[in-house]
Amino acid sequence: MISLGLKSFRHGIHPPEAKDETSGLAIRQFPFAPLLIVPLVQHLGKPSLPLVREGETVVRGQRLARPDGFMSVSMHAPASGTVKSIGPTPSISGRMVPAVFLEPQPGSTQEVMEGTPCPLASATPEEIVAAIQDAGIVGLGGAGFPTHAKLRIPPERHVDTLIINGAECEPYLTTDHRVMLEQRDDVFTGIRYLLKVTGAERAIVALEANKPDAAQHLRSGLPGDLSASVEVLRVKYPQGAEKMLISALLGREVPSGGLPLDVHALCVNVATTAEIGRLLPHGRGIQERVITITGPAVQHKGNYRIPIGTPLRFLLGEVGVEEDVTRVFLGGPMMGAAAPSLDIAITKGTSGVVAFDATRAERSHRTVYPCIRCGYCLDACPMRLDPAQLGSLARSQEYARMADEFHLMDCFECGSCSFVCPSHIPLVQQFRFAKAAVRKAGAHG
Amino acid sequence: MTAPARTLEIRTSPHMVSGYSVDTIMFNVVVALLPVTAFAVYAFGLAALLVLSTATVTCLLTERVACRLSGRASSLGDWSVAITGLLYGLTLPPGLPLWMVVVGGVVAVALGKALFGGLGCNPFNPALVGRAFLQAAFPVAMTTWSPAFTSDRFTALGSSTLTLPFTRPLYDAVTSATPLALWKFERQASEVGELALGFIGGSTGETSALLILVGGAYLVARNMMSWQIPVAIFAAVAAFSGALHGLDPETYASPTFMLFSGGLMLGAVFMATDMVGSPMTSGACLLYGAGIGMLVVVIRVWGGMPEGVMYAILLANACTIHLDRWIRPRVYGATAQEAPR
Ligand code: SF4
Ligand code: SF4
Numbered sequence: 001m002i003s004l005g006l007k008s009f010r011h012g013i014h015p016p017e018a019k020d021e022t023s024g025l026a027i028r029q030f031p032f033a034p035l036l037i038v039p040l041v042q043h044l045g046k047p048s049l050p051l052v053r054e055g056e057t058v059v060r061g062q063r064l065a066r067p068d069g070f071m072s073v074s075m076h077a078p079a080s081g082t083v084k085s086i087g088p089t090p091s092i093s094g095r096m097v098p099a100v101f102l103e104p105q106p107g108s109t110q111e112v113m114e115g116t117p118c119p120l121a122s123a124t125p126e127e128i129v130a131a132i133q134d135a136g137i138v139g140l141g142g143a144g145f146p147t148h149a150k151l152r153i154p155p156e157r158h159v160d161t162l163i164i165n166g167a168e169c170e171p172y173l174t175t176d177h178r179v180m181l182e183q184r185d186d187v188f189t190g191i192r193y194l195l196k197v198t199g200a201e202r203a204i205v206a207l208e209a210n211k212p213d214a215a216q217h218l219r220s221g222l223p224g225d226l227s228a229s230v231e232v233l234r235v236k237y238p239q240g241a242e243k244m245l246i247s248a249l250l251g252r253e254v255p256s257g258g259l260p261l262d263v264h265a266l267c268v269n270v271a272t273t274a275e276i277g278r279l280l281p282h283g284r285g286i287q288e289r290v291i292t293i294t295g296p297a298v299q300h301k302g303n304y305r306i307p308i309g310t311p312l313r314f315l316l317g318e319v320g321v322e323e324d325v326t327r328v329f330l331g332g333p334m335m336g337a338a339a340p341s342l343d344i345a346i347t348k349g350t351s352g353v354v355a356f357d358a359t360r361a362e363r364s365h366r367t368v369y370p371c372i373r374c375g376y377c378l379d380a381c382p383m384r385l386d387p388a389q390l391g392s393l394a395r396s397q398e399y400a401r402m403a404d405e406f407h408l409m410d411c412f413e414c415g416s417c418s419f420v421c422p423s424h425i426p427l428v429q430q431f432r433f434a435k436a437a438v439r440k441a442g443a444h445g
Numbered sequence: 446m447t448a449p450a451r452t453l454e455i456r457t458s459p460h461m462v463s464g465y466s467v468d469t470i471m472f473n474v475v476v477a478l479l480p481v482t483a484f485a486v487y488a489f490g491l492a493a494l495l496v497l498s499t500a501t502v503t504c505l506l507t508e509r510v511a512c513r514l515s516g517r518a519s520s521l522g523d524w525s526v527a528i529t530g531l532l533y534g535l536t537l538p539p540g541l542p543l544w545m546v547v548v549g550g551v552v553a554v555a556l557g558k559a560l561f562g563g564l565g566c567n568p569f570n571p572a573l574v575g576r577a578f579l580q581a582a583f584p585v586a587m588t589t590w591s592p593a594f595t596s597d598r599f600t601a602l603g604s605s606t607l608t609l610p611f612t613r614p615l616y617d618a619v620t621s622a623t624p625l626a627l628w629k630f631e632r633q634a635s636e637v638g639e640l641a642l643g644f645i646g647g648s649t650g651e652t653s654a655l656l657i658l659v660g661g662a663y664l665v666a667r668n669m670m671s672w673q674i675p676v677a678i679f680a681a682v683a684a685f686s687g688a689l690h691g692l693d694p695e696t697y698a699s700p701t702f703m704l705f706s707g708g709l710m711l712g713a714v715f716m717a718t719d720m721v722g723s724p725m726t727s728g729a730c731l732l733y734g735a736g737i738g739m740l741v742v743v744i745r746v747w748g749g750m751p752e753g754v755m756y757a758i759l760l761a762n763a764c765t766i767h768l769d770r771w772i773r774p775r776v777y778g779a780t781a782q783e784a785p786r
Contacts, residue, residue, distance in 0.1 A: 015461050171461060243777060256778040327454045333461040340455055354460075369467040369523060370565035375671075375725030376465070384774040388725065407776045415459030422465040423565075429457050
C-alpha cells in the first residue's frame, strides 16, 4: 500500500496484516453456549460484587454484579436464564477469578431488559460518567481499563482533543473495521457523549490506510454539527497504541510515566465509543461484544457479536475448529495472550480469537542465537528504547539499571523488538519479567 | 459440536515473528559475496581458487575446534564463519603461500572471534584480524602481488603458492605493483574504468568494484546491510581526497582513483558493515562510516603504507561501542530536564 505522506510515528514494524479473510465479512450473531461463564473481573480493579444468588432466574441485560470501588464496573446478564452457581473460573492470566455461571433458558425470547436511559441532551457530564460505569463499559481494545475512570478528568485538567481509536493495527483483527462500517451512527452518538463529558473541542477518528472503505463511510456520514474529523494514518504497527496515535495526530509526546491527559488528549477505542452510543440512550449494559474469530485452524472465520461469557471450547467448536488446535490466542498476535486452557471465557476485553492447528502453526522452537548487534530492534521500538542493551542487562539480571538508565518502565510490551530480532531472543518476555521485578522491588523498598 | 481437546501450546506474545534469522542474514551475505569470489577466481585463476578455498576451510575448521573446546554447540550452521573465511581469502594477495593462508585463518577465527566469546561478541572483524596478523608477520609476502589475467592462470600455479611452511616464498619474475603502490611510490595513476571493472592486480577480491556494489545493493535491498556505512565512507573519501586533489593534483590522487582502488570497495561494503562490529543506529553508522573514510585517506596519503582500509576499519570497530553509547535515539516522552531517578 502506498501510504507515504500519511501521518505516523517514528520506528515501528510491518507485520503481515492477515486481515483480508475477515474484513469483508459482516458482523453475525453468535449463538448462546449451554453454559455462560461471566467472570466478575473483566477490568483492572476489584471484582464486581454479585447481586444475584444461585438458582435465581435472570433476564438478559439485568445487572448481575455492581462495581466495587472506583476502578470496578457493573456486569450484566448476557442471556436470560438461571444462575447455576457462583464460583472460581480460570482467567486468561491463568489465575482463578470469581464468576457467575449462567445457564441460558432455551426458548426464551432473549429480549433485552432496559434500565434508566441516559439522555444525551439533558444528562450532565457526571451522570454520563456514572452511566458508563453502570453499563459496565471497559476499553474494548483489550487492556480492560474502565472507561469511566478515564473520563473522570480532574477539574484543573483540560482536554482539547478526543481521539477515537480505530487504527486496529494488530494483524488478523477486523472488529473495529466492521464496527466503523456497520455502527456508524452509534460511533457518532458515542462521540457526542464523550465530547460532552470531556469538554474537548474536537474529536478525531483515526484509522489506518488499510481501511479506506471505513474512512469513506465515516466521512460521508459525518453530521455537520459534530465537531469531528476522520484522519487516515500510515499502516504500521503499533499505530493504535495511545502514545503513537497522539504523536502521529497531534505531534505531542506523552511524558514518560504520564497520561494522554498531560498533553490534553484522551483516546477511546472506536468499538467502545460505539457501545457508549448504543447502550446509554437505552440504559443498557454490555452483554455482548464484537470479536474477530480467525486463524488457519478456523473454518467459519468472521466477525461475530458474541455473548460475554461464551466459553472458548464452545466457541471453537461452533466455528469448526478441528481437534488438533495447538495454539489459540485472545486478542491480536502481537500483544494478545495465549489461552492457557479452553475453559476460559470471552470477556469484554477480548477483541479476537486466533487459532492455529499443529500443521499450520509457524515454527515455534527456533534457535536462539547471541545478539549480533544488528540494530533491528532499535529501529523497531516505537518508544525508541534500546532493546538490545535491555536484553543483555536482563540476562545479567541488572533490573534496576534497566529501569534507571534504559527506560525499561516505558516499554509497553508491544512486541516489535521480539518480532524483528533475527537472533530470536525473547526480548519482550525478559522485559515483562524485569518490569515485574522492578515493581516488586519498588513496593518493598 | 466437537470439543477441541488437544494440549495447547502456551507462549507469551508476540505470537508472530518476522522471517529473519541470523542464519538467513549470514547466508545472504555469502550469496552476495559469490559474484566477487567467482570473479576473483576468473581473474587470478588457480592461485585464487586455492587461496580462497584454503582460507574458508581453515576458518570453518578452526571454528569447529573452538566450539568443541569451549563446549558450545557447533556454530557452523549460522554461516557467519563462512563469511569470515571468504572475506579473509578475498583480502589476500592471490600468490600468497598457502601455509600462510592457513596460519592467518586460524588467527582470524581463534583470536578474532572465539577468544572474545564467539558470534556477536567479537569487537573486531575477524577476517581483518587475520589479515592484520599476516601483514605484521609476513610484510613482504603480503605486499607481493601477482598480476591478474595472465594467460596461463588456469593451468599453471605460481611457485609461491605451494611454498613449504616456514620457508621464504620464491616469486616468479613477474609480479606487479598495485595501483595504490604505483601512485604512492611512483605517482603513476591507473585507468579508473579498468579499476572499476576489476581488470587490474590487487588482492583476490579487491578487483571488481562493480560486482562488490551489486552484492551490497542486494543486501541493502533485503534490509540486511546498513547503506549508511558504505555511503558515508564513499562520501568522506571523496570529499577529503577531492579537497586534497583540488589543492595539489600532482601530489594527491583524484577522488575517483581513491574510491576505486585497493580494498576500499570490499572493505566499505562487506567488512565495515559487519553487524557485530558496526554501530546499531543509522546516525552512529553515518559517523562510523565517515570516520573510516577519513582514516583511509589519512593513512593512504600520509601513512607509510599504500593501503589503509584494513586499519581504518579495525580502528573504527574499536570506536563502535562508544558511538553506540553516545548516539541513541531520544526515548519517547523523555524530557531533557528529567532527573535521573
Ligand atoms: S516491547 Fe518494549 S522494548 Fe520492545 S519494541 Fe515494544 S516498547 Fe520497545
Ligand atoms: S534485534 Fe536481536 S540481535 Fe539484533 S540487536 Fe536487537 S537484540 Fe540484538
